[in-house]
Amino acid sequence: MSTLIETQEHHALRAAVAALGQRYGREYLARIAREGGHPDELWADAAKLGYLGVNLPEEYGGGGGGIAELSIVLEELGAAGCPLLMMVVSPAICGTVIARFGTDAQKQTWLPGLADGSRIMAFGITEPDAGSNSHRITTTARRDGDDWILTGRKVFISGVDIADATLIVGRTEDARTGSLKPCLFIVPRDAPGFGRTVIDMELAAAEKQFELTLDDVRLPSSALVGDEDAGLLQLFAGLNPERIMTAAFAIGMGRYALGRAVEYAKTRQVWKTPIGAHQAVAHPLAQAHIELELARLMTQKAAALYDAGDDMGAGEAANMAKYAAAEACVRAVDQAVHTLGGNGLTREYGLGSLITASRVARIAPVSREMILNFISHQTLHLPKSY
Numbered sequence: 001m002s003t004l005i006e007t008q009e010h011h012a013l014r015a016a017v018a019a020l021g022q023r024y025g026r027e028y029l030a031r032i033a034r035e036g037g038h039p040d041e042l043w044a045d046a047a048k049l050g051y052l053g054v055n056l057p058e059e060y061g062g063g064g065g066g067i068a069e070l071s072i073v074l075e076e077l078g079a080a081g082c083p084l085l086m087m088v089v090s091p092a093i094c095g096t097v098i099a100r101f102g103t104d105a106q107k108q109t110w111l112p113g114l115a116d117g118s119r120i121m122a123f124g125i126t127e128p129d130a131g132s133n134s135h136r137i138t139t140t141a142r143r144d145g146d147d148w149i150l151t152g153r154k155v156f157i158s159g160v161d162i163a164d165a166t167l168i169v170g171r172t173e174d175a176r177t178g179s180l181k182p183c184l185f186i187v188p189r190d191a192p193g194f195g196r197t198v199i200d201m202e203l204a205a206a207e208k209q210f211e212l213t214l215d216d217v218r219l220p221s222s223a224l225v226g227d228e229d230a231g232l233l234q235l236f237a238g239l240n241p242e243r244i245m246t247a248a249f250a251i252g253m254g255r256y257a258l259g260r261a262v263e264y265a266k267t268r269q270v271w272k273t274p275i276g277a278h279q280a281v282a283h284p285l286a287q288a289h290i291e292l293e294l295a296r297l298m299t300q301k302a303a304a305l306y307d308a309g310d311d312m313g314a315g316e317a318a319n320m321a322k323y324a325a326a327e328a329c330v331r332a333v334d335q336a337v338h339t340l341g342g343n344g345l346t347r348e349y350g351l352g353s354l355i356t357a358s359r360v361a362r363i364a365p366v367s368r369e370m371i372l373n374f375i376s377h378q379t380l381h382l383p384k385s386y
C-alpha cells in the first residue's frame with residue numbers, strides 16, 4: 001500500500017495484527033460464542049502486544065498513537081475472523097473520553113488498565129424510550145450532598161458483564177436554566193441499584209447485550225467524568241472514535257467473508273470451470289471488494305482528521321465512513337453466503353451467522369437513516385422532518 005495513504009508503521013502494524021488474528025481465527029471465536037465464554041486469551045495477547053491501548057497516551061501505558069492505529073487493529077482482527085467488539089467501547093470511546101476530559105485521578109485510575117487490557121469499560125447511552133433520539137434520554141443524576149444519585153434505564157449495552165464499569169450518559173439539571181444537560185458517569189459493575197438483564201440476541205457473538213436499570217445508584221462526586229458543563233463536548237469526543245471503530249469492525253467482517261467466498265469460488269466446480277469464472281459470481285465479489293476499499297479510504301480520512309484534532313471535520317467523515325462500511329459489509333456478507341450456495345448456510349462454513357452480525361453496523365451506534373439525516377441537514381443544509 002502507498003505510504004501516501006498509510007505509513008510504513010501502519011502497514012507493519014496491519015501485518016503484525018493479521019498474524020495474531022490468524023493464530024486465533026474464526027474457529028476460536030465461534031467456539032467461545034457457542035460455549036458462552038469470552039475471548040479472554042485473544043484479548044490478553046492483543047493487550048500484551050500493545051494493540052488494545054495503542055491510541056492511549058504513553059504516560060498512562062498506552063502506545064501514544066491515535067484512532068488510525070486502533071482502527072487498524074480492529075479491522076485486521078476482524079479480517080482474520082476474530083474481531084474484539086469491546087475495542088469499540090473500552091479503549092476507543094471510554095479511553096478517549098477519559099484521556100481527553102477526565103480528572104487526573106480518573107486518568108490514573110482507569111487509563112493504565114484500559115491500555116493494558118486488564119480493565120474494561122462499557123458505554124451506555126441508548127435508552128428504550130429514546131432510541132435514535134438521544135436528546136430524549138431521561139437517565140437523570142441529582143445531587144445528594146457530595147454524591148450523585150443516578151436513576152434511569154438503558155438498553156442494548158454491550159459487555160456490561162465483563163466490564164469493570166460502564167460509562168453512563170445521563171443528564172443533570174442545570175441550576176441556572178432548569179434544563180437537562182448531558183453528563184458522563186463511571187458506574188462500577190457492582191454498584192448497589194445497578195441491575196442488568198441479558199437480552200436474547202440473534203447474534204453468534206461472544207459479547208452480550210444488556211438492559212440496564214439504575215435505581216437510585218449512589219456515586220461519589222469523583223464518578224462524574226471531567227466537567228459538568230462540558231458534557232456535550234465530552235460526549236462527542238467519544239462518538240467520533242466509536243463511528244470510526246464501527247467502520248473498521250464492518251470492513252474487517254466484510255473482508256473476512258469476501259476472503260472465504262473468493263477461496264471457495266476458485267475451487268468449487270460444477271461445470272467446466274470453477275464457479276469464480278462465471279461473471280455472475282465474480283463481479284459481485286469484485287464489487288464488494290471495491291466497496292470495502294472505498295469505505296476503508298473514508299475511514300482512514302476520518303481517523304486522520306480526528307487524530308489531527310479536527311473534531312468537526314472528523315464528525316462528517318466518521319459518519320460517512322460508518323455508513324459506507326456498514327453498507328459494504330452487509331453486501332459483502334450477503335454475496336459471500338450466496339457464493340457458497342447451500343454451504344453458505346451450514347455451520348461448518350460459518351458464514352450464515354454473519355448475516356445477522358453484519359447488520360449490527362447498519363443499526364449501531366447510529367442507524368443508516370440517522371447518518372443520511374445528518375448528511376442531509378449538516379452537509380447539504382436540507383430542511384428537517386423531525
Ligand SMILES: Cc1cc2nc3c(=O)[nH]c(=O)nc-3n(C[C@H](O)[C@H](O)[C@H](O)COP(=O)(O)OP(=O)(O)OC[C@H]3O[C@@H](n4cnc5c(N)ncnc54)[C@H](O)[C@@H]3O)c2cc1C
Nearest residue numbers: 123124125126131132156157158360363364365366367369
Ligand atoms: C449489537 C448491538 C450492540 C449495541 N451496543 C450498544 C452499546 O454498547 N451502548 C449503547 O449505548 N448502545 C448500543 N447499541 C444500541 C444502538 O446504538 C441502537 O440500537 C441504535 O442507536 C438504534 O436505536 P434503536 O434500536 O432504539 O432504534 P430506533 O431509534 O427505534 O430506530 C428504529 C428504526 O427507525 C429508524 N429511524 C428512527 N428515527 C428516524 C428518523 N428521524 N428518520 C428516519 N429513520 C428513523 C432507524 O433508522 C431504525 O431503522 C447496540 C445495538 C446493537 C444492535
